[in-house]
Amino acid sequence: MMPKPQSRTDAHALPLPLPGIAGLAPYRQGKATLSDVAEPLKLSSNESMLGPSPRAIAAYQACSKCLHLYPDGSQQALRAAIGEVHGLDADRIVCGNGSDELIQLLIRAYVGPGDDVVISQYSFAMAFVHAIAQGANAVSVAEPQLRPDVDALLAALTPATKMVVIASPNNPVGQYLPRDELLRLHAGLPGDVILHLDSAYADYVEAPDYEAGATLVGPNENVVMTRTFSKLYGLAGLRIGWMYAPTAIIDMVQRIRTPFNANAAALAAAEAAVRDTEYAEMVREENRTEFARISTALTGFGIEVVPSAANFYLIRFPMTGRDPVGAAQHLESQGIIPRPVNTGPEAWLRISIGRPQQNDRVIAALQDYIR
Ligand SMILES: *Cc1c(COP(=O)(O)O)cnc(C)c1O
Numbered sequence: 001m002m003p004k005p006q007s008r009t010d011a012h013a014l015p016l017p018l019p020g021i022a023g024l025a026p027y028r029q030g031k032a033t034l035s036d037v038a039e040p041l042k043l044s045s046n047e048s049m050l051g052p053s054p055r056a057i058a059a060y061q062a063c064s065k066c067l068h069l070y071p072d073g074s075q076q077a078l079r080a081a082i083g084e085v086h087g088l089d090a091d092r093i094v095c096g097n098g099s100d101e102l103i104q105l106l107i108r109a110y111v112g113p114g115d116d117v118v119i120s121q122y123s124f125a126m127a128f129v130h131a132i133a134q135g136a137n138a139v140s141v142a143e144p145q146l147r148p149d150v151d152a153l154l155a156a157l158t159p160a161t162k163m164v165v166i167a168s169p170n171n172p173v174g175q176y177l178p179r180d181e182l183l184r185l186h187a188g189l190p191g192d193v194i195l196h197l198d199s200a201y202a203d204y205v206e207a208p209d210y211e212a213g214a215t216l217v218g219p220n221e222n223v224v225m226t227r228t229f230s231k232l233y234g235l236a237g238l239r240i241g242w243m244y245a246p247t248a249i250i251d252m253v254q255r256i257r258t259p260f261n262a263n264a265a266a267l268a269a270a271e272a273a274v275r276d277t278e279y280a281e282m283v284r285e286e287n288r289t290e291f292a293r294i295s296t297a298l299t300g301f302g303i304e305v306v307p308s309a310a311n312f313y314l315i316r317f318p319m320t321g322r323d324p325v326g327a328a329q330h331l332e333s334q335g336i337i338p339r340p341v342n343t344g345p346e347a348w349l350r351i352s353i354g355r356p357q358q359n360d361r362v363i364a365a366l367q368d369y370i371r
Helices: 054-066 076-086 098-110 126-133 150-155 179-187 247-256 264-275 277-300 324-333 356-370
Strands: 093-096 116-120 137-141 161-167 194-198 223-228 241-244 312-316 339-343 346-352
Touching: 054 264, 076 093, 076 241, 076 264, 093 098, 093 247, 098 126, 098 161, 098 194, 098 223, 098 241, 098 247, 116 126, 126 137, 150 179, 179 194, 264 277, 277 312, 277 356, 312 324, 324 339, 324 346, 324 356
Parallel strands: 116 137, 116 161, 161 194, 194 223
Antiparallel strands: 093 241, 223 241, 312 346, 339 346
16 A cells, blocks of 8 residues: 555645746736727737738638647648748747747746846846746846847856847837847857847848848757747737747757647648748738838827837837827727837837728827827
C-alpha cells in the first residue's frame, strides 16, 4: 500500500499565487461599446476595418465541415504558405493562438525567476505580464524619441538579462526602428540574450530601410520575430499568429506548446489570407493613402499627428483648451471609439485607420471639436 500523504489540517489556509501575479493589473481591452450608440465605430484596437480576404472567409466557412476533427498539430499547410509567400524556411516557423501566445511561450522557455527582461517602452503590454508571471524583472526602457532607443536598451543590460523586447513599428506610436539601428542593437547584445522583435505591424510598412527581423533570424541564434494575422489580414477574432526563430528556439517552443494551439478554422483562414497577396496589397495601399489624407486634414486643423507606418495614428492638441480626454469624449458623442493612451507624462489619442467614409467621420468630428 502507498503511504498515506501527511494530513494537512489548516482549513483556513488560502491558495497562494506565484509572487508577482497578484500585483499585475488585468489587461484592459480597447473600449468596444458605447451605452447610447447601437453600432459604434470602434477604432480603439487597430483591427482592420476592411476585414479579411474573401478567400479567407471562404476557407473559414469550408472549415465548418471539419469541426469534429482535431486540427493539424504540425501546422504544416500554414507554415508552408507563410514560408512560400515570405521566402522563409517553414521549419523555423511555429504558429500560435495569436502572436501573444507565442510571446508567452518564448518567455516561458527562456526566462525564469530573477532574470531580467528588458522591454522597450512602446511594445506589447503582455510581454510585461508574461515576464512577471515567470518571476522575472520587467525592465522598461523609455523611448524619448518615440521609437526604441538603442543606446538606452544596451545600457539597461545586466548579467541577469535574458531577453530584449522591442516592437517595430511600435504601439501606440507607429514608428519603426531603421535597419541600421536594429543591427546596432543586435550587435551590442551578448549571444545568450534573445532579441525579440514584435513585428505585428510589419505588413503595413513599405519603407526601404525597414527590417521586420527575418534576415536577422537566419544568421543568428538569438533573434526571434513574431507576426500576426490580427492586423493587416483582418483575422483578430480567430487568434492566429506566427513566430520565426532559430531552429533551437523553435524546438524549445514546440516542446511546451499545447499540440493544438492553433485551431483548424484559424489555420485554414490564415493560409488563404497569406496566399491572397493581392488583397493584402490592396489593404496596405488603402491604409497608406488614408493615413496621408487623415494626416493632412488633421494637421490643417492644427492637431499634432505623429507619422505612422502602421494602421493607427497618435494625435494630440497643441491649442489651449483642447486635450485628448475631451477629444475622446467628443468622438464618443459622435459614435466613434478612439483609444486614449498615456505615454508617461503625456496624454495622446490613438485612433485606428478605418475605411474612407469612417475616416471622414473622424476628421469631421475632430474639426468640430477644435472649433
Ligand atoms: C496587435 C498587436 C499584437 C498582435 O497580437 P495577437 O495576439 O497576434 O493578436 C502584437 N504586438 C503588438 C505591439 C500589437 O499591437
